[in-house]
Amino acid sequence: MDSQVIGTGRYLDIVDNTWREERLPFEDIQVSADDLPDPETDTGESSLTLKEQEQTWSDLALTNLNQLHHNL
Structure with a gap:
């Protein structure tokens, strides 16, 4: 099942408390x-990235409407 991680324990040698506590500076x-x-979202879906918003438009096949309009 994708939502369950099965660990093998192989990373125990490289992950210690010092490594785990290190943080990358935000900048x-x-x-x-x-x-x-x-x-600048107008839809209230502030969690969607710009890439995800563009994908939702292509999911609706609205780009095909523009092509049909130019062919008329």
Whole structure:
């Protein structure tokens, strides 16, 4: 089942308390704008990223409507 992780215990040698407590400084974490939640959302779905919002439009096949309009 995908929601259950089956651990083998192989990582116990490389993960210790010192490594586990290390934190990357916030300014060193680089995230592209497409992977961040939309700061100017009008729909109330502030948890969706710009990439996810674009995907929902293509899921509805609305891009085909634009092509049909140009063919008329």
